[in-house]
Amino acid sequence: MIVPSRPARTTLALVLAWVVLVAAFTALSVRSAVDRAAVEVDAMGRSLHRLVSQRAAQHDAHLTSLSALALATRPPPLHEIDQVAATILRFYPRITAVDLLSLPGGAGAPDAPAVLTSTRSPTGNAVDPIATATAIAGTAPGATTLIATDAPVGRYRLAKKLPDSEGRLALVLEIDAQQLFDGEERPVWAALTLSTGDRTIVALPATAGLGPAAPSWLPRPHFEKALGSPNQPLLLRLERPLALADLVAPGPFATFAFASAAIIVLAGLLMRQRHMAKRARLAAAEAQQRARIREHEARLAHASRVNAMGEMASGIAHELTQPLTALLSQSQAALRLAAADAAVPSAVAEVLAANVRQAKRAADILTRLRAYVSRTPPRPAVCDLNALVGDVAALARIDLERRSIILDLPAGAPAPLAWVDPVQMEQVVHNLVRNAADAVETRPMGDRRVVVKTEVRGGETRITVADTGCGIAEDVLPRLFEPFFSTKADGMGLGLPLCQSLVERFGGHIVAANRPEGGAQFTVVLPLASGERRAEAAE
Amino acid sequence: MSPQPPVYLVDDDEAVRDALSLLLRTYGIEVESFAEPCAFLTGLDRRKPGCILLDLRMPAISGLQMQERLLARGCNWPVILVTGHGDVHACRRAFKAGAVDFLTKPVDEQALIEALHAAFRALQSSRERAEAQALLARLTEREREVLDMISRGWSTKEIAGALGISPRTVDTHRANLAEKLGTTSVAEFVRLALARDERGGTAP
Numbered sequence: 001m002i003v004p005s006r007p008a009r010t011t012l013a014l015v016l017a018w019v020v021l022v023a024a025f026t027a028l029s030v031r032s033a034v035d036r037a038a039v040e041v042d043a044m045g046r047s048l049h050r051l052v053s054q055r056a057a058q059h060d061a062h063l064t065s066l067s068a069l070a071l072a073t074r075p076p077p078l079h080e081i082d083q084v085a086a087t088i089l090r091f092y093p094r095i096t097a098v099d100l101l102s103l104p105g106g107a108g109a110p111d112a113p114a115v116l117t118s119t120r121s122p123t124g125n126a127v128d129p130i131a132t133a134t135a136i137a138g139t140a141p142g143a144t145t146l147i148a149t150d151a152p153v154g155r156y157r158l159a160k161k162l163p164d165s166e167g168r169l170a171l172v173l174e175i176d177a178q179q180l181f182d183g184e185e186r187p188v189w190a191a192l193t194l195s196t197g198d199r200t201i202v203a204l205p206a207t208a209g210l211g212p213a214a215p216s217w218l219p220r221p222h223f224e225k226a227l228g229s230p231n232q233p234l235l236l237r238l239e240r241p242l243a244l245a246d247l248v249a250p251g252p253f254a255t256f257a258f259a260s261a262a263i264i265v266l267a268g269l270l271m272r273q274r275h276m277a278k279r280a281r282l283a284a285a286e287a288q289q290r291a292r293i294r295e296h297e298a299r300l301a302h303a304s305r306v307n308a309m310g311e312m313a314s315g316i317a318h319e320l321t322q323p324l325t326a327l328l329s330q331s332q333a334a335l336r337l338a339a340a341d342a343a344v345p346s347a348v349a350e351v352l353a354a355n356v357r358q359a360k361r362a363a364d365i366l367t368r369l370r371a372y373v374s375r376t377p378p379r380p381a382v383c384d385l386n387a388l389v390g391d392v393a394a395l396a397r398i399d400l401e402r403r404s405i406i407l408d409l410p411a412g413a414p415a416p417l418a419w420v421d422p423v424q425m426e427q428v429v430h431n432l433v434r435n436a437a438d439a440v441e442t443r444p445m446g447d448r449r450v451v452v453k454t455e456v457r458g459g460e461t462r463i464t465v466a467d468t469g470c471g472i473a474e475d476v477l478p479r480l481f482e483p484f485f486s487t488k489a490d491g492m493g494l495g496l497p498l499c500q501s502l503v504e505r506f507g508g509h510i511v512a513a514n515r516p517e518g519g520a521q522f523t524v525v526l527p528l529a530s531g532e533r534r535a536e537a538a539e
Numbered sequence: 540m541s542p543q544p545p546v547y548l549v550d551d552d553e554a555v556r557d558a559l560s561l562l563l564r565t566y567g568i569e570v571e572s573f574a575e576p577c578a579f580l581t582g583l584d585r586r587k588p589g590c591i592l593l594d595l596r597m598p599a600i601s602g603l604q605m606q607e608r609l610l611a612r613g614c615n616w617p618v619i620l621v622t623g624h625g626d627v628h629a630c631r632r633a634f635k636a637g638a639v640d641f642l643t644k645p646v647d648e649q650a651l652i653e654a655l656h657a658a659f660r661a662l663q664s665s666r667e668r669a670e671a672q673a674l675l676a677r678l679t680e681r682e683r684e685v686l687d688m689i690s691r692g693w694s695t696k697e698i699a700g701a702l703g704i705s706p707r708t709v710d711t712h713r714a715n716l717a718e719k720l721g722t723t724s725v726a727e728f729v730r731l732a733l734a735r736d737e738r739g740g741t742a743p
């Protein structure tokens with residue numbers, strides 16, 4: 001899998017954010033458009049429904065009055081019926097035909113249904129008496145039936161079986177359904193249908209071109225309600241087809257998309273700038289840290305060289321001083337013995353005196369050598385030994401990790417303060433850690449552990465360097481601090497003597513011991529920095 | 540003067556021990572040498588008071604640590620520290636802990652003998668102080684008062700007046716003092732009275 005780089009990821013995230021924003025805006029505006037449309041449709045639908053219901057109710061009224069007329073005499077007064085029907089047709093142009101049918105089955109009636117009288121407007125159609133009779137065959141006298149199947153397109157018929165006892169007569173109205181809506185201000189968007197059962201009688205599509213239509217899965221705002229007349233089970237449906245332009249107004253949409261894109265790009269730039277600034281800051285801090293460590297290393301290395309040289313010289317001086325002391329004292333003793341004994345020739349005394357002079361001369365040379373190497377005086381200050389140990393650990397860690405040695409710094413005493421030269425003290429800890437590391441190196445991987453901890457106890461501070469090495473041999477123990485004593489192939493044997501003389505400069509000492517659980521432990525004991533020293537340091 | 544006290548030489552280097560012993564013996568000084576401090580410390584209670592010549596840097600315990608141990612055991616015999624290094628810090632600490640002198644190796648004969656003589660004198664005076672104090676401890680309160688006044692140069696009459704006793708009684712006290720302190724000399728009285736104000740002792 002390819003993991004995109006950080007800037008690419010950021011760009012992707014920003015683009016996504018923009019898409020989400022625009023989508024949210026779209027959803028919101030669609031929703032409000034749909035809601036608005038729904039309200040509109042509902043209002044329109046209600047007023048239309050009221051009107052159409054009233055008109056439909058008029059058909060029932062006409063049927064009732066015609067039926068009363070038809071039943072007034074027997075046989076029915078066809079002429080009067082025609083007259084009334086003509087009037088109705090004139091005033092109600094949506095009623096295109098009025099027919100009176102005779103139905104079979106009644107006493108003295110013909111066997112087939114027949115049209116007794118028919119009044120038609122120019123657009124009215126002739127009624128098929130047989131189909132109509134069949135349609136109302138099972139209905140009770142006085143009932144009204146809506147017949148859509150047999151009617152021409154866009155029309156329906158209302159057939160009323162007259163409530164005479166035989167049920168031989170029926171009145172039929174033909175209604176142009178479309179004219180039910182006539183005279184009504186219809187908005188351009190309105191799509192109207194009037195249906196009965198699953199049969200559509202009229203369908204009036206929206207009159208205006210809408211442009212591209214909204215996706216079909218969106219809810220279509222519509223109004224649907226059955227007409228008020230129970231005899232005319234007609235369902236009125238008003239629908240508002242939505243156009244894309246209705247849903248999302250292009251102007252605000254474009255403005256929003258552009259503005260949000262601009263903001264996002266701006267945010268992206270800002271983030272990028274912040275990121276770069278942070279990177280630069282981190283890099284600078286890292287470089288500074290590296291420089292600090294390098295400088296520290298260099299200082300320690302320099303001090304090590306200087307002090308190792310000094311320790312070497314003083315080691316040599318010490319070694320030479322001993323025989324020189326013997327030589328001088330012996331010569332002086334011999335000189336005294338010779339002086340007391342008259343038998344000793346004076347030449348011997350002269351030789352002895354010369355020995356004394358040479359021994360003193362050698363001693364002077366050693367003194368000068370010592371003076372030369374001890375010319376760098378320590379610069380003591382109040383030091384927090386925890387920080388000091390931490391610094392040494394930071395320097396040693398890389399090397400120790402390479403050798404799979406674990407360096408452990410358990411939380412030490414709080415603020416173990418000592419009056420020491422920090423660089424020299426670091427050298428001491430460094431040497432002890434190095435020795436410990438050398439000692440554990442022969443152990444198996446998991447067992448190579450060096451623990452450095454600090455302690456404050458009874459007016460003293462301690463730094464303990466413990467290891468899990470093989471410990472110090474019985475015969476090595478008394479010689480540890482002897483200059484040039486080493487059991488290592490490449491050891492100078494100056495590490496511990498140097499540590500000792502450095503620690504002694506600050507009034508401390510070093511104790512070496514084997515740990516009961518194995519390994520060696522070196523403890524540097526230093527006096528706790530006194531109150532006034534601390535105050536001095538605080539100034 | 541009583542016979543010269545011994546010198547206890549502690550140094551881990553055999554050649555140095557031998558040479559210094561030889562040199563000191565030519566001066567008629569009795570020397571006992573030890574390779575390490577512990578050997579010296581173990582027999583400390585049985586030894587005659589003497590002067591300790593101590594090498595500063597030795598394995599096991601350093602000279603400074605040994606000096607501290609001596610003090611801890613109440614032994615205030617004079618200590619002369621000898622070192623191979625011209626170590627100023629150690630020197631300062633040694634003096635603080637009561638060292639008489641601090642010499643660097645190789646040790647010069649002259650300096651060594653002078654330091655030893657100074658040490659002997661210190662030992663002597665501290666021993667005398669201890670003796671004086673032992674003597675004074677035997678006096679009664681009244682005798683001590685009388686001794687005090689004598690050492691200030693008062694006459695018998697003046698003492699009697701000051702203490703409100705008869706001159707004869709004062710004479711009796713004087714006789715007792717002479718007997719207890721083993722001297723009739725006023726000068727000795729003065730010396731002893733002064734010793735009372737000082738601290739000291741030679742006992743380890």
Ligand SMILES: Nc1ncnc2c1ncn2[C@@H]1O[C@H](COP(=O)(O)OP(=O)(O)OP(=O)(O)O)[C@@H](O)[C@H]1O
Nearest residue numbers: 435436439471486487488491492493494495496520
């Ligand atoms: N932690 C330890 N465990 C066991 N032995 C040790 C330990 N530290 C020191 N030693 C022994 O003490 C000897 C002296 O140590 P010292 O540091 O003086 O010299 P070195 O390490 O041999 O050489 P260098 O001068 O390079 O430090 C070592 O050779 C080793 O035998």
Ligand SMILES: [Mg+2]
Nearest residue numbers: 431435495496
């Ligand atoms: Mg070492």
